[in-house]
Amino acid sequence: MADLQKDGISRGDFLGFGVLGGVMGAALVVPSTLFVVGPVIDVVRGKSDVKDEWQEVMSVSEIPAGAPTSTVVEFPITQSYGNEEIQEESGNEAYDPTVRNLIWLSWYSPSGHAKESERPGFLDSKSQGFSEQEKKEILDKLNILSNSCAHLGCPVRWLEIEGQGEFLCPCHGGIYTLNGDYVAGPPPRGMYEYPKAEVRDDGKLYVKHEFDGSAPYGEPHVI
Ligand code: FES
Numbered sequence: 690m691a692d693l694q695k696d697g698i699s700r701g702d703f704l705g706f707g708v709l710g711g712v713m714g715a716a717l718v719v720p721s722t723l724f725v726v727g728p729v730i731d732v733v734r735g736k737s738d739v740k741d742e743w744q745e746v747m748s749v750s751e752i753p754a755g756a757p758t759s760t761v762v763e764f765p766i767t768q769s770y771g772n773e774e775i776q777e778e779s780g781n782e783a784y785d786p787t788v789r790n791l792i793w794l795s796w797y798s799p800s801g802h803a804k805e806s807e808r809p810g811f812l813d814s815k816s817q818g819f820s821e822q823e824k825k826e827i828l829d830k831l832n833i834l835s836n837s838c839a840h841l842g843c844p845v846r847w848l849e850i851e852g853q854g855e856f857l858c859p860c861h862g863g864i865y866t867l868n869g870d871y872v873a874g875p876p877p878r879g880m881y882e883y884p885k886a887e888v889r890d891d892g893k894l895y896v897k898h899e900f901d902g903s904a905p906y907g908e909p910h911v912i
Pocket residue numbers: 838839840841842843858859860861862863874875876
């Protein structure tokens with residue numbers, strides 16, 4: 690026992706423990722980080738496994754003026770480590786892998802403040818059967834945003850502040866407006882949008898699992 694206590698840890702041992710700790714820490718942190726960031730980053734890199742299909746989001750008439758509303762959309766995946774063939778061979782039709790994305794929906798506000806959002810007036814008396822002109826107005830005014838922060842992918846939250854409100858990222862303090870524009874913090878750009886969107890005759894919004902990746906590391910859009 691006394692000998693053990695006398696055997697001090699050498700500098701090499703100490704550094705070795707530090708390296709080992711770092712490796713173990715990275716092993717724990719990196720996969721979880723990639724899990725959060727993965728869907729958006731994969732799409733931006735053109736390496737997504739998500740099927741190129743339209744998915745229903747919600748009726749546009751249910752999207753309120755003011756603060757954004759959120760909904761979860763499931764996007765089917767094309768392939769997942771060979772499991773699709775295995776499941777098909779076993780006859781298990783229940784196998785249907787998806788990616789779940791939370792989408793923030795709101796109406797564009799010229800000031801970026803929720804209280805000035807511009808919800809089309811015809812939605813008060815009409816929930817489907819829109820004309821082509823009305824569909825265009827809806828898409829022009831609709832903010833369709835990913836909840837993955839443009840910094841490292843943490844889920845952003847809406848924080849109401851005296852009738853204005855902002856999207857706030859809890860990880861490192863990234864802040865965005867109602868329209869998803871960058872305000873402050875480490876994100877290199879505004880929030881990711883879903884550019885592939887359409888409104889159908891049933892009055893519902895449909896999107897594809899694609900994001901505007903044109904300037905992922907560009908200059909922040911400061912307002
Ligand atoms: S992940 Fe959002 S600010 Fe870092």
